[in-house]
Amino acid sequence: MFMQHDHSGICPALSTIRKQADIFRQEQIMTKQYHFSLKTPFRPGNHPDGSISSAAFWFIFSKEKILVQIAEEDKVRVCSFSPEDLGLPVIFTRYLGRYGVIDCFVAELDDIPAVPPAMQFRGLRSLFGVIDDDLFSLAGRAIQIIHWHREHRFCGKCATPMIDRRSELARKCPNCDFISYPRLSPAVIMSVVREDRILLARAPRFPAGMYSTLAGFVEPGETLEEAVRREVSEEVAVSIDNIQYVASQPWPFPHSIMIGFSATYAGGEIRIDEKEIEDAGWFSVDELPQLPAKISIAHLLIENFIKKKSKKS
Numbered sequence: 001m002f003m004q005h006d007h008s009g010i011c012p013a014l015s016t017i018r019k020q021a022d023i024f025r026q027e028q029i030m031t032k033q034y035h036f037s038l039k040t041p042f043r044p045g046n047h048p049d050g051s052i053s054s055a056a057f058w059f060i061f062s063k064e065k066i067l068v069q070i071a072e073e074d075k076v077r078v079c080s081f082s083p084e085d086l087g088l089p090v091i092f093t094r095y096l097g098r099y100g101v102i103d104c105f106v107a108e109l110d111d112i113p114a115v116p117p118a119m120q121f122r123g124l125r126s127l128f129g130v131i132d133d134d135l136f137s138l139a140g141r142a143i144q145i146i147h148w149h150r151e152h153r154f155c156g157k158c159a160t161p162m163i164d165r166r167s168e169l170a171r172k173c174p175n176c177d178f179i180s181y182p183r184l185s186p187a188v189i190m191s192v193v194r195e196d197r198i199l200l201a202r203a204p205r206f207p208a209g210m211y212s213t214l215a216g217f218v219e220p221g222e223t224l225e226e227a228v229r230r231e232v233s234e235e236v237a238v239s240i241d242n243i244q245y246v247a248s249q250p251w252p253f254p255h256s257i258m259i260g261f262s263a264t265y266a267g268g269e270i271r272i273d274e275k276e277i278e279d280a281g282w283f284s285v286d287e288l289p290q291l292p293a294k295i296s297i298a299h300l301l302i303e304n305f306i307k308k309k310s311k312k313s
């Protein structure tokens, strides 16, 4: 029998095998877990394609706080009702994407007279470890979209009110065509290890007794590795080597992505930049000060140091 060929010129059997191989590869990619990545796939979107899922997650914010449902035994849940269902006045709503099979939406409320029964407004940070980690990350995504939308109401070039684009997460000026995308400020954060000790420092804003790894924003024109080297040099006057990427973490307070590195000490003695930090030192595993919360990539970098040193001893 004559074998039909598809448009790509590949016979159907081979095409099927290739498709299966693609699916297999994608599944392998999906099952590999990275730090701070979602465990369930999320597909960002601008509007639901086709049917809306029967369940929904609504990330509803008012004055920087998120509206959550309080279930039995004081369990906290992300809201499954729309502001319309709850009779709440909105300034802005937008589709966020599909999490697994559940559609997600973001909304910002206008002033509301009263909180609906069995609901509360909570600070986002306070929900870490209280709601599922994936939903915490999606709430972080949602609040960044609200910030961007609120702070880009007018064109930065000609001051005309901006209009949402339907095709992408962007706002466009109807007068001069300037397009604004959500703002993201990359920052590098790094562990620096000198034999069996790690460099930790504290900023005046930290809780009493807490020390963390150094971090700073990336400057225009700089590679991430250059930013790592510069930050350590500027803040403690120490030179470093062996700069290695470790992991990244979206940080929605207010709109960063933290890019984490490890590095080793190469020379110099600590001399702190007093404008940025108030103390810094080298700490062994046995004499660590109070550390940043588990929510943070700083904690992961320090934990990696502890694990490596514990293995050696």
Ligand SMILES: [Zn+2]
Residues within 6 Å of the ligand: 155, 156, 157, 158, 159, 160, 173, 174, 175, 176, 177, 178
């Ligand atoms: Zn304009």
